[in-house]
Amino acid sequence: MSSLMATYGRLPMTVARGEGLRLWDTEGREYLDALTGIAVCALGHAHPDVANAVASQANTLVHSSNLYHIPEQERLGTELCELANMDKVFFANSGAEANEACIKLARLHGHKRGIEAPQIIVFENAFHGRTMATLSATGNEKIKVGFGPMVEGFVRVPYDDVAAVAEMIASRNDIAAVMVEPIQGEGGVHIPSDDFLPGIRTLCDEHNLLMIVDEIQAGMGRTGHWFAHQSSGITPDVMAVAKALGNGMPIGGCLARGHAAELMQPGSHGSTFGGNPLACSAALAVISTMKRDQLPARAEALGKRMVEGFKASLHNQPGVVDIRGRGMMMGIELDRDCPELMSIAMDQGLLLNVTAGRVIRLLPPYIMSDEDADLIVERVVSMVTDFLAQHEAQPA
Numbered sequence: 395m396s397s398l399m400a401t402y403g404r405l406p407m408t409v410a411r412g413e414g415l416r417l418w419d420t421e422g423r424e425y426l427d428a429l430t431g432i433a434v435c436a437l438g439h440a441h442p443d444v445a446n447a448v449a450s451q452a453n454t455l456v457h458s459s460n461l462y463h464i465p466e467q468e469r470l471g472t473e474l475c476e477l478a479n480m481d482k483v484f485f486a487n488s489g490a491e492a493n494e495a496c497i498k499l500a501r502l503h504g505h506k507r508g509i510e511a512p513q514i515i516v517f518e519n520a521f522h523g524r525t526m527a528t529l530s531a532t533g534n535e536k537i538k539v540g541f542g543p544m545v546e547g548f549v550r551v552p553y554d555d556v557a558a559v560a561e562m563i564a565s566r567n568d569i570a571a572v573m574v575e576p577i578q579g580e581g582g583v584h585i586p587s588d589d590f591l592p593g594i595r596t597l598c599d600e601h602n603l604l605m606i607v608d609e610i611q612a613g614m615g616r617t618g619h620w621f622a623h624q625s626s627g628i629t630p631d632v633m634a635v636a637k638a639l640g641n642g643m644p645i646g647g648c649l650a651r652g653h654a655a656e657l658m659q660p661g662s663h664g665s666t667f668g669g670n671p672l673a674c675s676a677a678l679a680v681i682s683t684m685k686r687d688q689l690p691a692r693a694e695a696l697g698k699r700m701v702e703g704f705k706a707s708l709h710n711q712p713g714v715v716d717i718r719g720r721g722m723m724m725g726i727e728l729d730r731d732c733p734e735l736m737s738i739a740m741d742q743g744l745l746l747n748v749t750a751g752r753v754i755r756l757l758p759p760y761i762m763s764d765e766d767a768d769l770i771v772e773r774v775v776s777m778v779t780d781f782l783a784q785h786e787a788q789p790a
């Protein structure tokens with residue numbers, strides 16, 4: 395009997411070590427890790443730059459306190475603000491916590507405008523985390539079961555539908571912000587149309603709302619830009635990052651600009667661990683390595699290569715509904731549920747996952763060779779082809 399709460403239905407495998415794209419289990423079996431701990435190890439496993447930064451910082455100072463100045467945190471804040479065109483950062487320890495800070499900014503903004511109970515527009519199929527407020531912002535009803543009552547203050551509209559956002563704003567006088575993923579990850583790797591984020595930006599400007607972009611999964615160079623929203627040419631007021639920022643060291647950040655960056659005051663918000671020297675040193679190493687090796691561009695090129703590979707072999711295959719992706723964020727949607735593909739892939743030496751029931755999701759590291767990218771494509775194509783031949787289609 396495990397001593398752990400049963401929050402995860404774990405696959406029967408224990409990872410012993412990793413290097414680059416590859417992981418080895420305790421039996422010595424090798425895996426290509428096309429999931430990277432769900433969009434975390436973008437530089438692959440045991441990257442020497444990150445390992446050395448962490449070791450060196452651990453030998454100097456792991457933790458002090460936000461009661462004092464933390465130079466690594468200041469440096470990381472400056473780097474992130476430059477990359478994202480933002481003014482200020484609050485550091486947290488996870489994606490959900492970064493989003494909590496975004497939600498608190500939206501409420502401060504609403505109250506400043508005189509709104510008694512400010513509401514945030516969120517989207518169907520959105521995923522923002524598992525804390526009570528971020529769970530309430532999340533669109534997946536299944537993961538809310540048993541946890542009610544939800545936190546108030548969220549109203550929901552369909553994703554990729556600017557008109558629905560406009561209607562919601564017009565129908566009430568208590569909206570303070572819009573919170574959106576630039577690409578929905580957990581919801582099934584949905585890439586919105588080009589006018590979606592600019593449309594939200596315009597509405598937020600017209601109605602004095604904060605535009606909050608959740609870059610936790612799609613950000614940090616994954617899509618070819620440092621942050622996925624940058625491909626639409628807009629700048630949000632508030633943005634959340636986490637996951638790949640620390641390449642495995644837990645760290646998240648809420649960034650803000652202009653008026654939104656001035657909303658927090660001493661005592662408004664905090665975190666014991668948030669932005670400690672160890673996590674910030676890892677994140678500084680991640681950013682300098684990504685810059686030096688031009689990894690956002692590499693992520694984009696690898697993604698194009700892999701999506702072309704998938705399309706070449708699976709495009710016309712009955713059972714494959716859609717193949718989509720941007721950079722190192724890819725989804726292959728089938729016409730039937732396929733959660734078992736996670737363990738089938740694992741048995742074939744490949745780690746990936748299935749989200750939204752029938753979307754095979756890949757979030758590989760940006761440091762792969764072309765040959766390794768092709769190897770992943772080959773394994774996925776043969777697995778999907780076999781699976782479709784053996785399993786009946788189901789109605790959507």
Ligand SMILES: Cc1ncc(COP(=O)(O)O)c(C=O)c1O
Pocket residue numbers: 432488489490491493521522523524575579580608609610611612636637
């Ligand atoms: C878009 C998005 N937001 C928030 C989160 C929550 O991040 P964390 O699990 O670090 O709390 C995730 C995690 O999958 C995510 O994909």
